[in-house]
Amino acid sequence: MSALLEISNLQAGIGDKAILKGLDLTIQAGEVHAIMGPNGSGKSTLSYVLSGKDGYDITGGSMQFDGHDLADLQAEERAIAGLFLAFQYPLEIPGVTNMTFLKTALNAVRRGRGEDEMDAASFLRLAREKSRALGMDDDMLKRQLNVGFSGGEKKRNEILQMAMLEPKLAILDETDSGLDIDALKIVAEGVNAQRSPERGMLVITHYQRLLDFIKPDVVHVMANGRIVRSGGPELALELEKSGYADYRGNEAAHA
Amino acid sequence: MLNALAHFERAKPHLSGDVEARAQALQQAELLGLPTRRVEAWHYTDLPRLLNRASSPSGALTGNDFSALKPHYLVFENGQLSTDAAQLSAEFVAPEADLSADAMTLYNHALAENGVTLNFDNSPETIVVIETKGSETQHFMHRVKLGAGVKATVVDDHAALGYSNVIWHVELAADAQLTLVHIQQSGQYVGHCTANLAANAQFKQMTLLTGGDVARHATHVKLQQAGAKADLHSAILGRAVSHNDVTYTIEHQAADTHSHTTSHQALADAARGVFQGKVIVQRDAQRVDAQMQARAMMLSSEAEINAKPELEIYADDVACAHGTAIGEIDADALFFLRARGIDEASARQLLITGFVEQLLTHCDDKALADVLRRHIEQKISALTLTKLEADHAV
Ligand SMILES: Nc1ncnc2c1ncn2[C@@H]1O[C@H](COP(=O)(O)OP(=O)(O)O)[C@@H](O)[C@H]1O
Ligand SMILES: [Mg+2]
Numbered sequence: 001m002s003a004l005l006e007i008s009n010l011q012a013g014i015g016d017k018a019i020l021k022g023l024d025l026t027i028q029a030g031e032v033h034a035i036m037g038p039n040g041s042g043k044s045t046l047s048y049v050l051s052g053k054d055g056y057d058i059t060g061g062s063m064q065f066d067g068h069d070l071a072d073l074q075a076e077e078r079a080i081a082g083l084f085l086a087f088q089y090p091l092e093i094p095g096v097t098n099m100t101f102l103k104t105a106l107n108a109v110r111r112g113r114g115e116d117e118m119d120a121a122s123f124l125r126l127a128r129e130k131s132r133a134l135g136m137d138d139d140m141l142k143r144q145l146n147v148g149f150s151g152g153e154k155k156r157n158e159i160l161q162m163a164m165l166e167p168k169l170a171i172l173d174e175t176d177s178g179l180d181i182d183a184l185k186i187v188a189e190g191v192n193a194q195r196s197p198e199r200g201m202l203v204i205t206h207y208q209r210l211l212d213f214i215k216p217d218v219v220h221v222m223a224n225g226r227i228v229r230s231g232g233p234e235l236a237l238e239l240e241k242s243g244y245a246d247y248r249g250n251e252a253a254h255a
Numbered sequence: 256m257l258n259a260l261a262h263f264e265r266a267k268p269h270l271s272g273d274v275e276a277r278a279q280a281l282q283q284a285e286l287l288g289l290p291t292r293r294v295e296a297w298h299y300t301d302l303p304r305l306l307n308r309a310s311s312p313s314g315a316l317t318g319n320d321f322s323a324l325k326p327h328y329l330v331f332e333n334g335q336l337s338t339d340a341a342q343l344s345a346e347f348v349a350p351e352a353d354l355s356a357d358a359m360t361l362y363n364h365a366l367a368e369n370g371v372t373l374n375f376d377n378s379p380e381t382i383v384v385i386e387t388k389g390s391e392t393q394h395f396m397h398r399v400k401l402g403a404g405v406k407a408t409v410v411d412d413h414a415a416l417g418y419s420n421v422i423w424h425v426e427l428a429a430d431a432q433l434t435l436v437h438i439q440q441s442g443q444y445v446g447h448c449t450a451n452l453a454a455n456a457q458f459k460q461m462t463l464l465t466g467g468d469v470a471r472h473a474t475h476v477k478l479q480q481a482g483a484k485a486d487l488h489s490a491i492l493g494r495a496v497s498h499n500d501v502t503y504t505i506e507h508q509a510a511d512t513h514s515h516t517t518s519h520q521a522l523a524d525a526a527r528g529v530f531q532g533k534v535i536v537q538r539d540a541q542r543v544d545a546q547m548q549a550r551a552m553m554l555s556s557e558a559e560i561n562a563k564p565e566l567e568i569y570a571d572d573v574a575c576a577h578g579t580a581i582g583e584i585d586a587d588a589l590f591f592l593r594a595r596g597i598d599e600a601s602a603r604q605l606l607i608t609g610f611v612e613q614l615l616t617h618c619d620d621k622a623l624a625d626v627l628r629r630h631i632e633q634k635i636s637a638l639t640l641t642k643l644e645a646d647h648a649v
Contacts, residue, residue: 051594052593052594053590053594054586054590055586074593074598074599075590075593075594076593076594076595076596076597076598076599076602078594079593079594079595079596080596084594085594087591087594090591091585091587091588091591093588093591093592093605093606093609094609094610094613095608095609095610095611095612095613095615095616096605096606096608096609096612100605101592101595101605104597104601104605105592105595105596105597108595108596108597108598108601109595109596112596144609144616161595165595165596
C-alpha cells in the first residue's frame with residue numbers, strides 16, 4: 001500500500017531565504033505523527049507549503065498525497081483532495097459569519113468530491129451537533145468568523161472545521177498554543193474522536209504536553225528545515241527533559 | 256448635463272410655493288454654477304465634469320422589496336408621486352428659497368417639485384419607504400420631523416437613472432429616534448441631508464451605494480443637546496467608472512453627545528471613492544465621544560480612494576479618534592478560505608461581501624438587514640472581478 005503522504009527531499013523558501021532544506025517524511029493512513037522542534041525551524045512553513053499557500057519557492061523534492069502530486073494542485077484542490085490545515089493563527093474574517101463560512105466550505109468540498117451539496121436544514125443540524133460535541137455555544141456559529149473569539153475559541157473552531165470537512169490528512173499547527181489545560185483537553189478529545197484507520201494526522205507542537213492527550217505513533221524532531229531525528233512517543237518525553245538545546249546548536253552550526 | 260433654465264421653464268406651471276422667489280434662486284444658482292473642485296467641500300468631486308461624462312439613461316430599474324417590513328410605500332417616478340401620500344399626510348411642502356445658500360441648495364429651492372413631509376408627533380413606530388425611479392431629472396425636498404420620543408425608519412430607495420438633486424431635513428425632538436437608509440443603485444444622485452438633534456435623540460443613517468455614475472451623499476449633523484447621538488455608516492460597492500462620495504460634518508454642540516461614523520468602500524474597476532469626515536467639538540461640549548473609521552478595499556489597480564478625516568476640537572475633556580485603512584484583499588485571509596476548499600473567485604467574493612456587509616452590523620432591524628444583504632449579494636454576484644496584476648506576496 002502506498003503512503004498517505006510522502007515527502008522526499010523537500011526544499012522550499014521565500015525569496016533568497018531557504019527554509020526547508022531537504023525534508024523527508026512519510027505518513028501512512030491511520031497514523032498520527034508529531035513534529036516537534038524549536039521556533040523558527042520551519043514547522044509552519046512545512047504546513048503552508050503542504051497546503052498550497054502562495055509565495056513560497058519550491059526548489060527541490062516532491063510531495064505525494066494520496067495519489068496526487070501536490071505541486072499540481074491549488075490550495076482549494078488540496079482541501080478537496082482531503083488535506084486540512086488547522087492554522088496556528090486562524091484568520092479573523094469580519095462580516096462573514098462562521099455559519100456562512102462553514103456552509104460555503106463544506107459545499108465547495110462536497111461539490112469537489114462529487115457529492116451533493118447539503119441543504120440548509122441538514123447543514124444546520126450537522127454544524128450544531130459537531131460544535132456542541134466540541135463544547136461550543138450555538139452562538140459561535142452566528143458570530144463573525146473568529147472575530148472577537150478567544151484563542152481557545154479559535155482553536156476549537158479550527159477543529160470544528162476539520163470535523164465538518166472530514167479530511168484524510170489533518171495537519172495541526174500548534175493547536176495547543178495559547179490553550180489552558182481545560183481547553184486543551186476539549187480540543188484533544190475533538191481530535192481523538194476523528195482518529196480513524198483511514199485518516200492520518202500530523203501534529204505540530206512545541207511542547208510535549210499536547211502529546212499526553214493526543215498519543216502519537218511517531219515523533220519527529222525538526223531543526224533547521226529538516227527532520228533530524230525520529231522515534232516513538234518516548235522521544236517526546238526525552239525532549240521534554242533535555243529541551244531543544246542540542247538541536248538549536250545544530251541550527252547555529254548550519255547558520 | 257442638466258439644463259436648469261429649460262428645466263425650470265418646463266416645470267414652472269407645476270411648481271408650488273413662491274415661484275418668483277424660486278426664479279431668483281435659480282438665477283443665483285446659475286451665477287454660482289455647479290460646484291467644482293474649487294469649492295472646498297467638493298474638493299474630490301468635480302460635479303460638472305462628472306455629470307458631463309455620465310452615461311445617458313437606458314433600461315429601467317425598480318427598487319428593493321421591503322414588503323417584509325410592512326412599510327408605507329411612496330413611489331416617485333420622474334418626479335411625480337405615483338402612490339397616495341394622503342394616507343400618511345406626507346404632502347409636499349415647497350421650499351422657501353434662501354438666496355444665501357450654496358449652489359446645489361439653490362438649484363433645489365428653485366426646482367424641487369416634489370418630496371415627502373413627515374411630521375410624526377406622537378405616532379407609533381412607522382416605517383416609510385420612498386422609492387424613486389424613472390429616467391428624468393428630479394429635484395426633491397424631503398422633511399422628516401419626529402416629536403419627543405417618536406421612532407421611525409425612512410428608506411430612500413433610489414433606482415432612478417437620471418440626475419437627482421435631493422435635500423433632506425431632519426428634526427428630532429428629545430428622545431426621538433430616526434433610522435434613515437439610503438440605497439443608491441443607479442443614476443446621478445446629489446444629496447444633502449441636515450439633521451438637528453435635541454436631547455438624547457438618536458439619528459442613525461445607513462448609506463449603501465452600489466451603482467450609478469455619480470453618488471454624492473453629504474450629511475451635516477448638529478448634536479444640539481446633551482445625550483444626542485449620531486450613528487453614520489456607509490458601504491460602497493464601486494464599479495466601472497462610478498464616483499462615490501460620502502461627506503460627513505458632525506457638530507458636537509453640547510456636552511455628552513456621541514457620534515460614530517464608519518465607511519466601508521470596496522472599489523473595483525476604475526471606481527472612485529471619496530470619504531470626507533469632519534468632526535467639530537465646540538468649546539463647552541465636554542465628555543464628547545466621537546469615533547470615525549474609514550476603510551477601503553481596493554479591488555483593482557485603477558480604482559482610487561480619497562479619504563480625508565478631520566477633527567476640530569475646542570473642548571478638552573473628549574474622546575475622539577479617527578482612522579483610515581486602505582488595502583487590498585488580505586492574502587492570508589484569501590489563503591485561509593482557499594485552504595477550506597473555496598475556490599479563489601468565490602473566496603474573493605466572500606471577502607468582499609463580508610467587507611461591505613459590515614454596514615449591517617449597525618442595523619438592529621433584522622428584516623431591514625435582510626433586504627440590504629440581499630441587495631449587496633445580488634450586486635456583488637454581478638461584479639466581474641479583474642484580478643490585481645501585482646500578485647500578493649506572503
Ligand atoms: N514570510 C516569511 N518571509 C521570510 N522569512 C520567513 C517567512 N515566514 C517564515 N520565515 C522564516 O522561516 C523560518 C521558519 O519559520 P516557521 O516556519 O514559521 O517556523 P516554526 O513554525 O518552526 O516556528 C524562520 O526563520 C522564519 O523567520
Ligand atoms: Mg509555527
